[in-house]
Amino acid sequence: MTSVDALAALGWHHVYSGKVRDLFEHADHPTLMLVVASDRVSAFDHVLEPGIPSKGALLTQLSRWWFSRLAVPNHLADGPAVPAEVAERAMLVKRLDMHPIECVVRGYLTGSGWLEYQASGTVCGIALPEGLNDGDRLPEPLYTPAFKAELGEHDENITFERSVELVGLEVATALRDTSLAIFTTASQIALERGVILADTKFEFGTDPATGELTLADEVLTSDSSRYWDATLYAAGGPSRLDSFDKQIVRDWLAGHWDRTGTPPALPPEIVERTAARYRELIHRLTA
Known part of the structure; x- marks a missing residue:
């Protein structure tokens, strides 16, 4: 069964x-x-x-x-x-009335943000200082919302102004401010445990019983966030951006699939290495 x-x-x-x-x-x-x-x-x-x-x-x-x-x-x-x-x-x-906004907060320049910065000097259209490198800490955390796509589609990065059009000024402002406040708190908690919270995404809904903006879905997990070892990061070198998440999967897939057709099956060693990183993050944060 x-x-x-x-x-x-x-x-x-x-x-x-x-x-x-x-x-x-x-x-x-x-x-x-x-x-x-x-x-x-x-x-x-x-x-x-x-x-x-x-x-x-x-x-x-x-x-x-x-x-x-x-x-x-x-x-x-x-x-x-x-x-x-x-x-x-x-x-x-x-059961909440969910908002169609994925609330992304970036504390460091990496991933898709790094790719965009290399091309245009921006992240989600937000101009950044010149001379930054992959993995650099941003001058301040960036709130870069996305419009949630249907299953199988890619979420669409949007401006704050577009989020206002979608959910109204009051809700859009609350989503932004609450996301940034959570990120600041979580970053401090993680750093106390030797882990850097590089970026993450949140989802919110409104509780129909109270009218409160309510944090929903998963929160600050290895699937929704990028975490780095603070000691390795401070030491520099190629391993400083090794993350406690599915980056192992992304890296393997990028080298073995051209993003057309059905993705190949993951090898056992990739599965186990990914599982080990998930377990290690749990131990680092909660032990």
């Missing part, structure tokens, strides 16, 4: 699947949802095979840890017990 079948037998009915998470609802609990993190891994807007063992449980553990340390309303809810079949990788959450 699959986990979907087991949950259905308990009254939890599948309503949606994203790249890595599945949503369930229950007729007896209309204000709640069950978010189940799978072991699926995605890169370049594709779900890859095979998954990363225990990834769903690790991301759920880390999200719960961060939710407990952030002084902002979040979507975790009290209610019926999470079914044992998925207890390690599921969260019981409030």
Whole structure:
């Protein structure tokens, strides 16, 4: 019996699947949802095979840890017990009116931001000082929102002004300011544990019962964030930007796939190295 079948037998009915998470609802609990993190891994807007063992449980553990340390309303809810079949990788959450904005905060210049900076001296259209290098800390964290795309499509980077058009000035401002405040707090917490939070993304909704802006989805995980070892970063060299996330997967895929057709299966050693990085980050932050 699959986990979907087991949950259905308990009254939890599948309503949606994203790249890595599945949503369930229950007729007896209309204000709640069950978010189940799978072991699926995605890169370049594709779900890859095979998954990363225990990834769903690790991301759920880390999200719960961060939710407990952030002084902002979040979507975790009290209610019926999470079914044992998925207890390690599921969260019981409030049903929110989700905002279609992915709230990206960048503290360092890297990834797609570095590629854009090399071409135009900007990140998401925001001009930066000349002479920066890959991995450099930005003068101040940048809020670079994106419009959330449908499954299988690529999120679209947008300006703050465009986010105002989508959700209104009050909500857009709250999304920006709350995201930057969380990033500042989380960066300090991570650095105290020898880890740099280079960038991350948040999702928010409005709680229909209270009207509060509410942090949702996963938060500050290896899938939604880029973390670096602070000691290696300070020492410099090629390994300073080795991240505690699926960058291993991205790097391997970039060297073995031209982004057309179906991505190749991940080799066992890539799967295990990625799983080890996920586990190491959990240990670094929560031990």
